Structure formats: structure tokens, C-alpha cells
Amino acid sequence: MKIDVLAELATTLEERKSASADSSYVASLHAKGLNKILEKVGEESVETILAAKDAQATGDKKDVIYETADLWFHTLVMLSHLELEPQDILDELARRFNLSGLEEKANRTK
Numbered sequence: 001m002k003i004d005v006l007a008e009l010a011t012t013l014e015e016r017k018s019a020s021a022d023s024s025y026v027a028s029l030h031a032k033g034l035n036k037i038l039e040k041v042g043e044e045s046v047e048t049i050l051a052a053k054d055a056q057a058t059g060d061k062k063d064v065i066y067e068t069a070d071l072w073f074h075t076l077v078m079l080s081h082l083e084l085e086p087q088d089i090l091d092e093l094a095r096r097f098n099l100s101g102l103e104e105k106a107n108r109t110k
């Protein structure tokens with residue numbers, strides 16, 4: 001049986017919104033608020049960039065996977081805090097199928 005990791009994680013993240021901050025890292029992030037969550041997204045972005053640069057230099061990609069997982073996770077907490085779901089992002093990516101990146105950029109209003 002194939003597990004839909006994003007959907008399962010999104011369900012867990014919703015459950016953790018009502019958990020106590022003492023027992024759950026996700027609940028503790030929500031309790032600290034959006035600025036703390038964004039700080040973590042920024043931190044994990046930088047760590048991902050550094051891991052990618054290291055991977056290019058050494059050929060070892062293990063840390064890129066680890067740091068990107070941290071980044072995706074904190075981004076999912078951010079979406080959840082704003083009452084958005086992974087599916088909202090997947091829908092937007094699906095909308096862009098077969099649309100050239102150059103064409104999509106030309107159609108952007110912002």
C-alpha cells in the first residue's frame with residue numbers, strides 16, 4: 001500500500017493545532033505564532049542552500065534530502081497556520097502543467 005505522505009502529514013498537522021505546546025513541536029510553533037514559523041522557514045531555506053552547495057562540492061547529497069525535508073515540513077506548518085492545505089499548492093502546480101515557465105511569467109499580474 002502506497003502512503004500519501006503529504007496528505008497524512010497534513011492530517012497530523014491539523015490535529016496538532018489543538019495539542020498542547022509541551023507535548024508537540026508543531027503545537028509549540030503555532031503557539032509562538034507566524035513570525036516564529038517564518039523564522040524557521042527562513043532558517044531551513046538557508047540550510048538547504050548551504051547543503052546544496054556542499055553537495056555540489058563533495059557529491060554527497062544526503063544533507064540536501066535532510067534539509068529539504070526540514071524546509072518542506074516548516075513550509076507545511078506555515079500553510080496550516082494560514083488555513084491552507086498542501087492540495088492548494090498541488091492544484092496550482094497542476095494548473096501550470098503544459099504551460100511554459102516563460103509564458104506563465106508573462107501572464108502573472110504580480
Ligand SMILES: N=c1c2ncn([C@@H]3O[C@H](COP(=O)(O)OP(=O)(O)OP(=O)(O)O)[C@@H](O)[C@H]3O)c2ncn1[C@@H]1O[C@H](COP(=O)(O)O)[C@@H](O)[C@H]1O
Pocket residue numbers: 009012016023024025026027040069070073
Ligand atoms: N516532519 C516533522 C519534522 N521535521 C522536522 N521537525 C522538527 O523541526 C525542528 C527543526 O530543527 P531545528 O534544529 O531547527 O530545531 P530546534 O533547534 O529545536 O528549533 P529552535 O528551538 O531553534 O526553534 C526539529 O525539532 C525537528 O524535530 C519535525 N517535527 C515534526 N514532524 C512531523 O510532525 C508530526 C507532529 O510532530 P509533533 O508536533 O512534535 O508531535 C511528527 O509526527 C512528524 O510526522
